[in-house]
Amino acid sequence: MTEEAILKGCLKNEASAQRELYNRYSSKMLAVCYRFAQNREDAEDMLQEGFIKVFLQMHTFENRGAFEGWIRRIMVHTCINILKKNKKFNESVDIIHATGVQVREESVPAIIQAKQVVECIRLLPIGYRTVLNLYAVEGYSHREISNMLDIEESTSRSQYTRAKAMLEDILVRKRILHRPKQEFNWLAAVSRR
Numbered sequence: 001m002t003e004e005a006i007l008k009g010c011l012k013n014e015a016s017a018q019r020e021l022y023n024r025y026s027s028k029m030l031a032v033c034y035r036f037a038q039n040r041e042d043a044e045d046m047l048q049e050g051f052i053k054v055f056l057q058m059h060t061f062e063n064r065g066a067f068e069g070w071i072r073r074i075m076v077h078t079c080i081n082i083l084k085k086n087k088k089f090n091e092s093v094d095i096i097h098a099t100g101v102q103v104r105e106e107s108v109p110a111i112i113q114a115k116q117v118v119e120c121i122r123l124l125p126i127g128y129r130t131v132l133n134l135y136a137v138e139g140y141s142h143r144e145i146s147n148m149l150d151i152e153e154s155t156s157r158s159q160y161t162r163a164k165a166m167l168e169d170i171l172v173r174k175r176i177l178h179r180p181k182q183e184f185n186w187l188a189a190v191s192r193r
Contacts, residue, residue: 003067010058022051025068029075035118035133036079050078076138080148083130120170128163135160
């Protein structure tokens with residue numbers, strides 16, 4: 001089924017088109033949700049709520065950008081809204097379910113290193129982790145983040161700076177970085193770009 005056929009079918013509330021859309025994008029979007037969630041169960045709840053919003057807002061997609069990017073934005077906003085609503089700030093780490101991490105190299109060491117970095121990001125306090133994910137991985141500006149999280153733009157900037165410093169400390173303690181100022185592009189390891 002083509003993307004155009006899926007879109008048309010979803011606009012007509014056809015179950016087969018909705019199922020195809022879900023099957024095509026659910027694993028990628030689960031990885032997005034997992035970066036914001038406390039655990040896999042929460043990520044799956046975020047995913048379900050996000051797809052409900054996707055189906056309800058399908059008529060607003062204007063074919064101006066990538067359809068996957070449009071879905072991703074809805075998922076990110078859904079995750080943020082759930083975090084704000086439920087205030088789930090417990091910092092558990094369950095890296096087994098962090099699938100969908102993209103790396104620039106296809107080597108096993110690079111994949112292992114990316115999973116280690118994701119694990120370390122999940123150790124950050126929820127505010128730092130959220131700002132880091134939104135700014136560095138999702139590509140939102142500090143102004144957009146401040147609007148999304150109802151914080152000052154300067155707070156977003158300072159949380160991002162502190163998150164990077166704290167992440168570096170964690171990477172050194174976990175021996176992913178071998179020296180405190182070793183050159184390591186953690187963003188390249190986990191970036192969706």
